[in-house]
Amino acid sequence: MDSIKGKVWRFEDHVDTDQIIPAERLVAENLDKMDEFIFEKVRPGMAQKVKDGDMIVAGKNFGCGSSREHAPRSLIQAGVSCIIAESFARIFFRNSLNVGLLLVECKVEANEGDDIEVRPKDGIVINHSNGKEFNFPQYPEFVSELVAAGGLMNLIKEGRF
Amino acid sequence: MKKGKTIAEKILSDKSGVDAYAGQIVNAQVDYVMVNDVTGPIAFREFEELGMEPVRDRMVLIPDHYVPNKDVASAEQAKEMREFARRWSIDNYFEVGRSGVCHQLMIDEGFAAPGRLIVGADSHTCTYGGLGAFSTGVGSTEAAAVFATGRLWFKVPETIKVELTGEFRPGVGGKDLIIRIITDIGVDGATYKAFEFSGDGVGAVPVSDRLTIANMAIEAGGKAGIFPCDKLTEVHIEGTVRGEWTAFDSDDDADYCQVLRYDLGELESMVAFPHLPENGRAVKDADVKIDQAWLGSCTNGRIEDLRIAAEVIKGRKVHPDVRFIVVPASPKVFSQAMEEGLLATFMESGAYVSGPTCGACLGGHMGILASGERCVASTNRNFIGRMGHKDSEVYLAGPGVVAASAVAGKIVTPEQLEVV
Numbered sequence: 001m002d003s004i005k006g007k008v009w010r011f012e013d014h015v016d017t018d019q020i021i022p023a024e025r026l027v028a029e030n031l032d033k034m035d036e037f038i039f040e041k042v043r044p045g046m047a048q049k050v051k052d053g054d055m056i057v058a059g060k061n062f063g064c065g066s067s068r069e070h071a072p073r074s075l076i077q078a079g080v081s082c083i084i085a086e087s088f089a090r091i092f093f094r095n096s097l098n099v100g101l102l103l104v105e106c107k108v109e110a111n112e113g114d115d116i117e118v119r120p121k122d123g124i125v126i127n128h129s130n131g132k133e134f135n136f137p138q139y140p141e142f143v144s145e146l147v148a149a150g151g152l153m154n155l156i157k158e159g160r161f
Numbered sequence: 162m163k164k165g166k167t168i169a170e171k172i173l174s175d176k177s178g179v180d181a182y183a184g185q186i187v188n189a190q191v192d193y194v195m196v197n198d199v200t201g202p203i204a205f206r207e208f209e210e211l212g213m214e215p216v217r218d219r220m221v222l223i224p225d226h227y228v229p230n231k232d233v234a235s236a237e238q239a240k241e242m243r244e245f246a247r248r249w250s251i252d253n254y255f256e257v258g259r260s261g262v263c264h265q266l267m268i269d270e271g272f273a274a275p276g277r278l279i280v281g282a283d284s285h286t287c288t289y290g291g292l293g294a295f296s297t298g299v300g301s302t303e304a305a306a307v308f309a310t311g312r313l314w315f316k317v318p319e320t321i322k323v324e325l326t327g328e329f330r331p332g333v334g335g336k337d338l339i340i341r342i343i344t345d346i347g348v349d350g351a352t353y354k355a356f357e358f359s360g361d362g363v364g365a366v367p368v369s370d371r372l373t374i375a376n377m378a379i380e381a382g383g384k385a386g387i388f389p390c391d392k393l394t395e396v397h398i399e400g401t402v403r404g405e406w407t408a409f410d411s412d413d414d415a416d417y418c419q420v421l422r423y424d425l426g427e428l429e430s431m432v433a434f435p436h437l438p439e440n441g442r443a444v445k446d447a448d449v450k451i452d453q454a455w456l457g458s459c460t461n462g463r464i465e466d467l468r469i470a471a472e473v474i475k476g477r478k479v480h481p482d483v484r485f486i487v488v489p490a491s492p493k494v495f496s497q498a499m500e501e502g503l504l505a506t507f508m509e510s511g512a513y514v515s516g517p518t519c520g521a522c523l524g525g526h527m528g529i530l531a532s533g534e535r536c537v538a539s540t541n542r543n544f545i546g547r548m549g550h551k552d553s554e555v556y557l558a559g560p561g562v563v564a565a566s567a568v569a570g571k572i573v574t575p576e577q578l579e580v581v
């Protein structure tokens with residue numbers, strides 16, 4: 001994964017998991033179609049418009065609130081490739097690592113619809129729409145290993161945890 | 162010389178066998194892992210893929226969010242949990258009637274205890290910090306990992322010390338303190354950090370209030386909210402706690418990343434306005450009409466909360482325009498409230514009393530709000546659409562304010578009720 005490109009869906013601070021996928025959708029029978037419900041209360045229609053590779057750019061504390069793993073899973077199902085936020089809530093952060101959703105902790109200048117490129121290995125975000133570049137730090141060693149393995153379950157399957 | 166440790170550092174050192182300090186990543190032995198009916202199904206599927214034996218004695222399965230089954234979909238989901246429990250012979254599965262809000266049940270059933278390391282696939286697992294445990298919310302996949310290995314990785318958190326002095330004034334309690342703290346530091350003020358409560362004031366905070374405070378640590382982004390264990394803690398768990406436990410206290414020379422100080426005697430009744438728990442204001446400055454008052458949840462659905470609310474509402478009537486819904490958090494709370502006559506008091510006032518469930522706390526069932534409706538709730542979250550329609554509003558407050566507001570038809574303190 002050297003480079004990912006996508007269009008921006010812009011959000012602000014404190015996007016909670018109830019916004020990402022409301023509690024009333026959290027029943028087992030919905031697990032394979034959670035993408036239909038993302039942000040339905042706060043951005044009606046977004047779920048139907050998201051294209052594969054699109055990214056979310058947000059402010060502080062993205063993913064706060066409930067521990068529902070349905071949140072990162074539903075975003076992956078919808079085709080969201082990456083979330084770039086100033087900071088993440090901790091349970092959402094850990095959940096995302098385990099289900100394979102790429103998170104980039106970085107403050108970037110971007111508007112809805114901008115073309116963004118993320119280079120995870122180089123720690124760079126490029127906004128092609130405004131020509132600006134932003135740097136982000138690498139994960140700690142163990143966390144990088146976890147991400148490279150594709151989550152905790154894979155580490156267990158490989159006998160490495 | 163070695164540095165001193167916080168309670169969080171001590172518990173994580175004890176459970177990992179590593180001399181751990183903030184910032185380190187440790188692999189630690191977990192005492193209990195809990196899942197509920199919403200987070201369980203994903204955990205079960207992930208676990209089954211591993212083809213491993215579960216650590217069954219340390220697993221606790223609690224249906225509480227959508228039970229008694231709300232509809233066919235939730236019935237199927239509850240069945241999934243029941244069948245998983247049977248297939249793997251998990252004794253700690255609690256069927257409807259013996260089940261309640263997961264966190265209250267973890268306490269009533271004696272799983273939560275001082276010094277323990279507990280994870281739960283529910284963000285309010287941090288509640289047991291009120292008893293001196295290190296407990297924190299995880300996702301379903303991580304819960305499944307613990308089912309299989311009995312262990313999990315943790316980044317040892319930095320700790321914010323909250324020094325308490327004085328005593329609550331009458332009518333003021335744990336909910337008011339935690340809303341004050343979250344309002345002061347913001348909903349991300351403690352992200353990736355633990356709170357540790359200390360100081361002379363701690364002894365004056367009843368355990369029930371400590372649980373309320375620890376419960377909402379996550380509402381400031383906190384990983385845990387930990388109280389030291391004292392006589393009150395021991396009395397609280399006596400007779401219910403399972404197995405051995407060890408209390409840890411912090412060292413005088415432990416490192417804290419931040420120190421907050423509160424004089425409990427200076428706090429007043431608080432209410433958090435929509436749509437974030439950091440929007441706290443003094444109740445006396447609120448002028449908000451309500452359609453519903455909701456008493457229950459892992460935050461304030463304990464017997465102590467019901468007693469406070471019943472005392473306020475005794476001999477009074479629920480406002481004609483208000484639905485007052487009372488949901489004891491567990492069977493133990495329910496039967497105790499029945500014995501003490503509290504349920505009768507609520508019903509005489511015109512309240513609706515239900516059996517234990519998360520119910521409307523998360524917008525599940527039994528008290529969902531329509532568009533434009535406002536609810537004052539003893540719960541912990543007032544996010545957009547949390548209790549129903551996206552254009553409904555939730556105001557967070559303590560049990561006394563919820564009961565007084567049910568009578569007044571607007572958000573008031575019990576004292577204001579006397580003047581009205």
Ligand code: SF4
Nearest residue numbers: 262458459519522523
């Ligand atoms: S009572 Fe509310 S906050 Fe507590 S576990 Fe249930 S849904 Fe979550």
